[in-house]
Amino acid sequence: MTRTRGSRTGAMAVALVGALLATACGGPAPSEDSDDGKVSGAIRLLTPIFEGADGKTVLEKQLGAFKEKYPDVTVEVDYTSYGKLNEKLTTSIAGGRPYDVMLMGVGWIPPFAAKGALAELDESKQDLVKRYNERVVEPGIYQDKVYGLPIMLDTRFGLYRKDIFAEAGISAPPSNFDELREIGRKLTVRDGSGKLTRAGVDILSNDLRQTFLPLMWANGGELWTADGKPAFNSPQAVGALQLMTDIIRTDKSEDFGFTQPGATGLPLAQGRAAMMVGHNNHLLAIEEQAPELVKEDKIGFFMIKNERPAMFQGGTLATVSAKSQHPAAAKALVRFLTDEQASLAANEQRGNVPALNSLADSEYVKSNKAAQFAMQNLDAAYSEGGVPAWLEIRGDFKAAIESALLGQKTPQQALDELTAKAQAAIAKG
Amino acid sequence: MTSTLESVSVASASRAPRPPRRRRLGAERRRAAYLMLAPSVIHLIWWIGIPVVATFGLAFTNYDVIAGTVEWAGLDNFREIFADDIWNLSIWHTVVFTFFTVPVAMAIAVVIAVLLNQQIRARAWYRAAFFMPHITATVAIALVWMWMFEPNLGLFNLLLDWVGINGPAWLSDPDWAMPAVILVSIWKGIGLKMLIYLAALQNIPHELYEAADLDGASGPRKFFLITLPLLKPATFFVFIVSMIDAFQVFDQVYVLTPDGGPANSTTVMTYEIYRTAFGEFDISAACAQSLVLFAFLLVLTVIGRRLTGKDGDEA
Numbered sequence: 073m074t075r076t077r078g079s080r081t082g083a084m085a086v087a088l089v090g091a092l093l094a095t096a097c098g099g100p101a102p103s104e105d106s107d108d109g110k111v112s113g114a115i116r117l118l119t120p121i122f123e124g125a126d127g128k129t130v131l132e133k134q135l136g137a138f139k140e141k142y143p144d145v146t147v148e149v150d151y152t153s154y155g156k157l158n159e160k161l162t163t164s165i166a167g168g169r170p171y172d173v174m175l176m177g178v179g180w181i182p183p184f185a186a187k188g189a190l191a192e193l194d195e196s197k198q199d200l201v202k203r204y205n206e207r208v209v210e211p212g213i214y215q216d217k218v219y220g221l222p223i224m225l226d227t228r229f230g231l232y233r234k235d236i237f238a239e240a241g242i243s244a245p246p247s248n249f250d251e252l253r254e255i256g257r258k259l260t261v262r263d264g265s266g267k268l269t270r271a272g273v274d275i276l277s278n279d280l281r282q283t284f285l286p287l288m289w290a291n292g293g294e295l296w297t298a299d300g301k302p303a304f305n306s307p308q309a310v311g312a313l314q315l316m317t318d319i320i321r322t323d324k325s326e327d328f329g330f331t332q333p334g335a336t337g338l339p340l341a342q343g344r345a346a347m348m349v350g351h352n353n354h355l356l357a358i359e360e361q362a363p364e365l366v367k368e369d370k371i372g373f374f375m376i377k378n379e380r381p382a383m384f385q386g387g388t389l390a391t392v393s394a395k396s397q398h399p400a401a402a403k404a405l406v407r408f409l410t411d412e413q414a415s416l417a418a419n420e421q422r423g424n425v426p427a428l429n430s431l432a433d434s435e436y437v438k439s440n441k442a443a444q445f446a447m448q449n450l451d452a453a454y455s456e457g458g459v460p461a462w463l464e465i466r467g468d469f470k471a472a473i474e475s476a477l478l479g480q481k482t483p484q485q486a487l488d489e490l491t492a493k494a495q496a497a498i499a500k501g
Numbered sequence: 502m503t504s505t506l507e508s509v510s511v512a513s514a515s516r517a518p519r520p521p522r523r524r525r526l527g528a529e530r531r532r533a534a535y536l537m538l539a540p541s542v543i544h545l546i547w548w549i550g551i552p553v554v555a556t557f558g559l560a561f562t563n564y565d566v567i568a569g570t571v572e573w574a575g576l577d578n579f580r581e582i583f584a585d586d587i588w589n590l591s592i593w594h595t596v597v598f599t600f601f602t603v604p605v606a607m608a609i610a611v612v613i614a615v616l617l618n619q620q621i622r623a624r625a626w627y628r629a630a631f632f633m634p635h636i637t638a639t640v641a642i643a644l645v646w647m648w649m650f651e652p653n654l655g656l657f658n659l660l661l662d663w664v665g666i667n668g669p670a671w672l673s674d675p676d677w678a679m680p681a682v683i684l685v686s687i688w689k690g691i692g693l694k695m696l697i698y699l700a701a702l703q704n705i706p707h708e709l710y711e712a713a714d715l716d717g718a719s720g721p722r723k724f725f726l727i728t729l730p731l732l733k734p735a736t737f738f739v740f741i742v743s744m745i746d747a748f749q750v751f752d753q754v755y756v757l758t759p760d761g762g763p764a765n766s767t768t769v770m771t772y773e774i775y776r777t778a779f780g781e782f783d784i785s786a787a788c789a790q791s792l793v794l795f796a797f798l799l800v801l802t803v804i805g806r807r808l809t810g811k812d813g814d815e816a
């Protein structure tokens with residue numbers, strides 16, 4: 073009897089340990105794609121778009137339509153933001169359980185494709201450029217193979233307050249760097265104590281790297297030399313950073329710390345800035361904070377110009393993990409998310425620019441002036457990324473730019489150091 | 502009575518041959534104990550043991566997390582991190598943060614504990630109020646402070662405006678970002694320290710104060726000659742625990758000053774480890790940085806144990 077009890081206890085222990093290990097290891101994989109050609113399986117989607125409750129509602133509605141089309145596919149969604157995307161990707165890959173479908177930004181494909189983390193999609197560039205804007209097809213390609221299909225574009229260009237410009241008798245937005253500085257100085261307002269109440273030009277509310285890069289491109293600079301070496305310290309790049317430094321330190325058209333992302337609204341919407349380098353979806357933020365400005369057409373847009381017009385262009389692409397257990401189901405979801413219906417819903421929710429050419433005439437684009445402006449100027453759009461080490465390099469831009477804006481380093485010194493770091497990251501591989 | 506004795510002796514006799522049964526029961530109990538312990542042991546091995554071993558191992562390799570490849574690297578990662586200005590800066594920032602948060606928070610906590618050890622009205626309410634920040638989610642606290650630090654509409658600058666001072670951009674100015682983070686950390690850290698001091702204060706014999714009163718000692722003299730010396734064991738404990746906590750600060754720094762603050766002015770060791778691992782995907786270098794942090798904490802812990810142990814012996 074005792075022996076029996078002991079055996080039972082031992083068996084329970086083994087069963088418990090087994091159950092715990094099975095739980096810890098994530099349990100058995102669901103069924104493969106079925107042999108009869110039907111797409112099936114349980115797949116996981118990681119998305120940095122569809123943020124918040126509204127985003128979740130939009131995606132769930134779209135996934136309902138996907139389920140109708142593919143009843144044997146179950147999609148488990150992990151919502152995140154671009155700020156946390158790295159962590160999710162790293163931990164899922166390191167844990168041996170990568171997401172089947174991963175939505176990524178422009179510049180992310182080479183780092184992951186180069187290391188074999190992404191599955192090649194059954195698409196050709198020739199076909200894609202017929203359906204999508206070419207500007208966002210290219211970032212999904214690495215070494216002539218397609219790894220990502222575009223869902224949306226996002227752009228950075230100049231935004232200005234038409235009413236503030238009109239009050240000051242300025243009839244047009246700046247057409248070069250000198251005019252940008254001059255208008256900035258003219259529209260800057262400080263109170264009697266010298267406290268800034270309106271920035272003539274706001275270069276701090278947008279991500280600093282994504283503000284610097286369009287200025288650099290507009291000044292004729294490039295991210296890389298022809299042989300693929302960093303060119304962030306070229307005279308054109310230094311000139312762009314010098315412009316930013318002059319706006320803050322010489323013209324005092326904005327004070328460092330004037331805006332605090334996350335704690336205040338957009339200065340342009342509040343009338344605390346006359347113009348800014350901003351994101352196309354800032355129009356959505358303005359519409360929420362001060363709807364009358366959009367209604368009364370008080371927000372204007374301009375391309376950043378000096379040597380040439382330029383606009384920063386990013387985007388979101390859908391990719392499939394090379395280790396997906398259900399590649400057919402994952403690829404079906406990628407196609408679904410990048411098709412008209414889901415893509416339009418995503419762009420509307422995020423205030424972005426559709427990648428599909430067929431959506432250029434959609435009601436959404438017609439009603440969103442920022443999206444229209446971006447689409448009209450895509451010929452002058454430039455993208456970041458391009459090398460597998462980009463994700464390591466891009467994080468160093470902010471501190472380098474800040475060090476120049478704060479006067480801790482000259483623009484040349486700051487960019488020389490940034491270039492040296494980038495070279496080291498590329499050499500490390 | 503006899504029957505009782507008999508029954509007792511019978512009972513004793515019947516118990517005599519039982520040792521094997523007790524051993525059996527002991528073995529069963531041991532098995533049951535192991536069974537009960539199994540979840541905790543598995544949890545410890547899985548979530549702490551394996552990651553710790555992996556951290557030590559990976560610090561000496563080049564682990565490409567995306568490609569899944571590992572190569573032996575020897576001490577390369579350590580050379581690399583100590584050649585990195587930002588990592589060295591983060592060590593300095595951590596030391597500065599610790600230097601200002603630990604002693605200042607301890608000094609404030611001991612004063613508050615002494616005050617709240619007096620017979621005052623609503624004492625329990627005050628104690629709860631001071632302890633509240635410790636049990637409130639750091640992220641929630643940091644978000645509220647973020648609003649208070651906001652340069653144009655925040656509470657601090659509004660108050661400064663009333664007295665004619667143009668307040669700084671607290672969290673965006675590299676000169677003010679670290680002091681702002683330190684201020685929040687001191688405020689958050691006072692509660693627990695105060696609680697430990699309160700417990701210690703209640704163990705000080707009241708007779709000592711009565712004797713001092715008879716000798717005509719003033720309040721400050723009693724505080725410096727009786728209270729503080731007798732709080733020494735608690736002070737050692739609070740000091741070491743706070744130092745270790747300060748070296749591991751992350752959440753309030755991360756929420757208040759994302760991306761290491763303006764020009765890396767609030768980059769601390771834990772944030773740099775996080776950035777290296779998840780921003781640069783360099784898990785091996787992050788493991789090497791973790792080992793450096795571990796070395797700091799180990800030294801502090803050993804010093805703490807020696808000091809508290811010695812103090813315990815004296816007591």
